[in-house]
Amino acid sequence: MAVADIPREPGAGVLPDVDPVERRPLLATGDPGFHGVTEAVSRPVEWKPPVGWYVALAVSLAMLGVFGVAIAWLMWEGVGIWGNQVPVAWGWPIVNFVFWVGIGHAGTLISAVLFLFRQRWRTGVNRAAEAMTLFAVACALTFPGIHTGRPWLDYWMLPVPNQMAMWPQFRSPLMWDVFAVSIYGLVSLLFWYLGLIPDLATIRDRAKSRVRQVAYGLFALGWRGSARHWLHYERAYLLLAGLATPLVLSVHSVVSFDFAVSQLPGWHTTIFPPYFVAGAIFSGLAMVITLMVVCRVAFRLEHLVTLLHFDRMAKLILTTGSLVGLAYATEFFIAWYSGNQFELFAFTNRATGPYAWAYWIMVSCNVLSPQVFWWKKARTSIPILFAVSIFVNIGMWFERFVIVITSQHRDFLPSMWDYFRPTFWDIATLLGSFGLFFTLFTLFVRFVPMVAMSEVKGVLPQAHGHGLGPFADEAMDPALDPDRGARHA
């Protein structure tokens, strides 16, 4: 089906495909049926991948190689290879860390928060978004691991008995960060894997070779799709979503405490936790759009990841982008209203000082560019979606750059003032982290079903069990399932 055929909502000028029972736009267009969903999603896992996939893998691996070299050189030579220098002691590694953790928030938002809000359109994109979360968290965790230049001492951050008889200092937000981000990574992995079990069973059951059967079968755990399995599965999934929702809010709040608990003007503000969380969801959704725009075309999933999905994500981007804009404005208001000259200086310096170029890149990308999503035409135009998602990715990296660098570079004493410049190795490390991210994602789309088949099947109109089958009339008897109406409401 051509992409141009798809703007499907009332008022779009084209009669929408609507669910005959629920009267809402169909999430999968062209009536694929259960088997059609299985075929469409299993194809990329089972067929010989297109040439483009090998090209993507080669480029990603090359960038990953850059990451390896940058880290090896760092371990050999020390943190002096970076631009970090007093007064800017926290340089790009922390910028990159916060950037990647932020990207890693959309997966759980789409999986957990939208699940709790009964937003069924999540089914088309949740698997890829969760995978993206895991890989972004893996990139993020690399930076605290290496940013001291002594990764062999990382175990000092863990509460393990050691020969020095020393223990971590739990009153520090940096320790909270260790727990928050690593537990977030772990819980995201559990959530992702739980959702994967039924789909791994599908790949197992379709396997033609013994190797695939064993490899996928091992991870499918012997899933038999039993009603009892589904009963426990759905309850576990709901509870995991309920646990992941406060977790995702807490993680970026804790990351913001790294800054907010310090005494530095520009960092020491109470708005940081909500502002960081909104920004994280904003940047993560942008990354989901960037990836899905490419994947749905490359793997012919246009009928499962439709313009309807993009329309919804664009609305969320508009909301969170405007929230972030409100936060920028509030920071300035509070800086002025506080009457604190250092606070006011820090913010005036941000917008008009030597890093004004970075500040205004941030504002243009994050606040201005998403405003096109007020128009439905923009929300359903693939080129505009892709362009804005790239702008948002850039803008959110610059947001962290602005927060981390501009707050430090002009210290309380003007004799301490300096201008931070990244080195070659700063840039290589950032580029390399994208290599890690894209390598993992490229492997993911080849070996793991990238759309949650069982969930998409569950939202097809055929799944209601109405008007079908030899005993459809009896099956629709309300006495059989009195809460059917409530479920579908």
Add this chain to the structure above:
Amino acid sequence: MPDGTVWGALAEFRNPAALLEAARRVREAGYRHFDAHSPFPVHGLERAMGLKRSWVPLFVLVLGLGGAAGGMLLQWWVSAVEYPLVVSGKPFFSWPAFVPIMFECGVLGGALGALGGFLALSRLPRHHHPLFASAAFERMSDDRFFLSIEARDERFDRRSTVELLSGAGAAHVELLPLPGKEA
């Protein structure tokens, strides 16, 4: 297949409505050891089959609270007992500063409880099962719906059980052998 070598009967249905109806009929016929299999959760099935609520929430509650308590206990023991250190003039057991890690540990415990509870109650992983002997069952995870009745059910009778399933609209019914007893 002679008696004593049959694990049970497996019936295939083409859509969720037929499965729901068949599950209701099988339950009304008095069977207890039967199960339904579908590629996605068919809502209303637990009611048609008379399944009870899942106990997964209990696992989550116990392990979640345990994780939170363990997190706080760890920080108390480290900061106030094993390695007492005055930081920012705060008391050794400055519990408000320990809340974030306590919360994260609680979530970790709850998440492990959800996955562990699901696996334990579903009796998974179990990589071998008599149902996997059926070739038709491979479409369970694709687009077909199945109902299985085990031979250990006291009402199980090869002829009448198969007739019941066929009469309930099954597209295909087969008997599955007990593992190790294949003729």
